Amino acid sequence: MIRTPLRPLARILRARETGENPDAIEAENRARRHAEIQDKARRRAEGRLIVMAAAFVLAFGTVGMRMGSLAASEPTEPQGQVSTARIISQRADxxxxxxxxxxxxxxxxxxxxxxxxxxxxxxxxxxxxxxxxxxxxxxxxxxxxxxxxxxxxxxxxxxxxxxxxxxxxxxxxxxxxxxxxxxxxxxxxxxxxxxxxxxxxxxxxxxxxxxxxxxxxxxxxxxxxxxxxxxxxLSIDLTVQSAMEEVLHSGMKVMNAKGAAGILMEVKTGEIVAMASLPDFDPNDRPRPLLKGDPSDSPLFNRAVQGQYELGSTFKIFPVVQAMDLGLINPNTQINSSTPMQIGKYRIRDFHNYGKSLSVTDVIVKSSNVATVRIAQMLGADRQKAFLEELGFFAPTPIEMVEAPTGKPLVPKRWPAVTSATVSFGHGLAASPLHLAAAYATIANDGRRVTPTLVHRRTRPEGERLMSSQSADLAVSLLRQVVTRGTARQAEVEGYEVAGKTGTADKPRPGGGYYDSKVVSTFASVFPASDPEYVLIVTLDEPSIRKGGGESRTAGATAAPVAAEVIRRLAPLVGLSPITDEKLPNIAARFEPRVEPGAPAAVKLVANN
Incomplete structure (x- = not known):
């Protein structure tokens, strides 16, 4: 900025020539400069006043609009939206x-x-x-x-x-x-x-x-x-849960069992409708845990989730359905059932001599150990292990309970020929009843994996397909015949088409070997067989009942009749109506033996006798 001097030389010289006072020139210039400064300050002040006025107008306009908006709105209770909002201290129901x-x-x-x-x-x-x-x-x-x-x-x-x-x-x-x-x-x-x-x-x-x-x-x-x-x-139904516990308690007393477990699970969703373990306790007065001895002696022990049992012949359906799915056999295939059979230094025998051969259907119906082993040999150890792992028998169940990891199956570290043989009929691998329920549900669910859950209406992706729909249907049809004419005839409940498999396994001693007179008996079932909706597992620990002048511990005489009473009581409670005679012809047609295209009509195996 160029400022005008107060005493410009040209004007001073001119003033002296004309006899004027040079100081008047300085005074004039000083007055002009002060006037310019005042004008500049006035304009700056006016600008600030305009800005302040605009700010006040905007602020009071906003307040006025908000007041008008609140006056025109419906009155509501204000809710905290920040961290200082009311905290709900109650534990949810x-x-x-x-x-x-x-x-x-x-x-x-x-x-x-x-x-x-x-x-x-x-x-x-x-x-x-x-x-x-x-x-x-x-x-x-x-x-x-x-x-x-x-x-x-x-x-x-x-x-x-x-x-x-x-x-x-x-x-x-x-x-x-x-x-x-x-x-x-x-x-x-x-x-x-x-x-x-x-x-x-x-x-x-x-x-x-x-x-x-x-x-x-x-x-x-x-x-x-x-x-x-x-x-x-939760997915459980209080009425169904109460009825299951009541029936299991009565069955445990009648069968003189040490303990019992029962699981009722929906096939399609994996939701557990009822799950009981006896003896139980009152959570209002929870007892202290045992510090020594057998954990299963404590009422806190959950046999359905934590129990690790050899589940016996209930496993026989797994090698059979796998072999059918691979096209190695069909329900009419004849299997060598000559007993006993030798595997290394071990002999495997059947409870009865079923002759030289049995159809695959009769292998399951009559529960032949020898013939089941021969089917497992057709699969090979690697394929057998892989299938059981897919069914969930190598890991804890993902059920939403802290006890689930303690129920991890006891799986053999090595899998030689004799292990493959014994596992095929439910010995040598110990798993919980819940593992068995999930595996049977997978078969009943058209061959798609079922994951058990205790949460109601939880969205889950569709399970992976582990076997074909046809193989799964055939497996259910075989299980149905076990009830109608096999080892589980006492499990039949008129109108509910029970399909299932019995399993009786000797209890292992803590120091090795097995007890002579202590067993775990299990009945694994699905119903109704024509359109499976539920899986039921009933397990009795050390049952024994007087029968025919003697003593019986087999699952067919202990777990199966208890399961029948459970179904008889629970099926109406879950909304299942008995199937009438008019529907039976169509249902029977569904279970006629079918032969898969290209499947061998018979398989002959040479025994290592």
Whole structure:
């Protein structure tokens, strides 16, 4: 910027020539400069005022519009949208598939003492002993008469106990509110629910944590406030669960069994409608776990999920359906059944001598060990192992329970010829009843893999196809004949077309070998056979029943009749109507033996005798 000098030389010289005063020139220029500065400052001030006025107009206009919008809207309760919003402290309920409560919260109180505030300590001790007779009087007296400032007396008390303590009238006996977990149905579904316990505790609140079952598996979900108290909906049906436990308990007594397990699962979804393990417990008063001895002796042991059993002849359908799927056999193929057969130094024999050969259908119906081994030999060890692994027998089940990993199958490290033979008829590989349920469901589900779940209506992708639809149908038809004319005739329930397989396996000794008179008997079934909807597994631990003047432990005489009673009770509860006589001809046609194109009519194997 070029500024005009206050005393320009040209004007000063001209003024001197004309006799003017040069100082007047300077004064004139100074006045002009000041006028320019004032104009510039005025314009700057006017600009600032315009900006401030626009800002005020915009701000008050926004406020006015918002006020008008609120005045024209419907009144609603404001909800917090930030981290300071109300946190839901309650643990979410657990319900069955119909919304009936399985686990909920109950407001109760804890009882604690400030000994230094007690007026009459002996009176307080005497009153507390009358209300809580299980307290140790010597320890209570020592705690209340010592130097302690705080003492827990009871973490949970009933309303009646609370009133009785009130009546003592001691200011040093205080109550703290808290929520406890309540299981209103007692023993029902106890192994599924598991139980809960207090975590961090204060005088006015306590943290409730899951300790087992779905309570622990979903502990984070149940405590998550973002779910706004929505319940966890399980797939089990409370009515069906109760009926299954009742029938299993009666069956266990009649069969003089040490324990029992039962699983009812939907074929299409894998949802478990009922799952029981006996003996059970009350999760409201959960017993302490065993620290030594056989874990299965504890009522906390879940036989359906944690039990590792050799499941016997229920395995025979697996090599048969695999061989049919590979085109090696069909239901009419004749298999060498000469008994005994030699594999190395081991002999494998049948309970009865079935002659020189049996059709594949009769191999399953009569439950021939020897013929099943010959079918397994056709498959080879590698293909047999791969198929059993696909069915889930080499890994824990993915069921939503913390106990699931402890039920990992006991699989042989080596797989020589004799192992391949024994596994084919259910010995040498130990798995849980839930593993068996998933495998049978896969066959019943048109050959597509079924994954068991305890969560209702969980979206899952369609299972991988493990066998052809035709092979799966043929396998179900073979299982149906086991019930109509085979070893499981006592499992027949009129109108429900039960298809299944019995399995009786000697129990292994802890030190090696097997017991002579202790078995695990299992009946694995699907129904109705013409359109399978449910899988039922019933397992009895060490059953024994008097029959025909003797003693019987076979699954056909123990597990099968118990399973029949379970189906008879449960099928109407899940909405299955009995199949009438008018429908039987069409159903029978479905199970006529079929021969796959190109399949050999007979397979002859030479025994290593």
């Amino acid at each position: 657990i319900t069955d598939r119909s919304g009936r409560v399985l686990a909920t919260n109950l407001l109760t109180y804890s009882l604690y003492a400030h000994p230094h505030q007690l007026i009459d300590r002996e009176r307080a001790i005497s009153g507390l002993m009358k209300i809580f007779p299980d307290l140790d009087p010597d320890r209570l007296r020592a705690d209340l008469t010592g130097n302690r400032k705080f003492l827990w007396i009871r973490k949970k008390i009933s309303p009646e106990q609370m009133q009785a303590v009130h009546d003592i009238g001691e200011p040093g006996l205080l109550f703290g509110p808290r929520e406890m977990r309540l299981y209103p149905n007692g023993h029902i579904a106890s192994h599924i629910l598991g139980g809960a316990a207090f975590g961090e505790e204060g005088v006015s609140s306590a943290e409730v944590l899951g300790v087992a079952g779905v309570e622990k598996a979903f502990d984070g979900w149940l405590r998550d406030p973002t779910h706004e108290g929505a319940p966890l909906s």
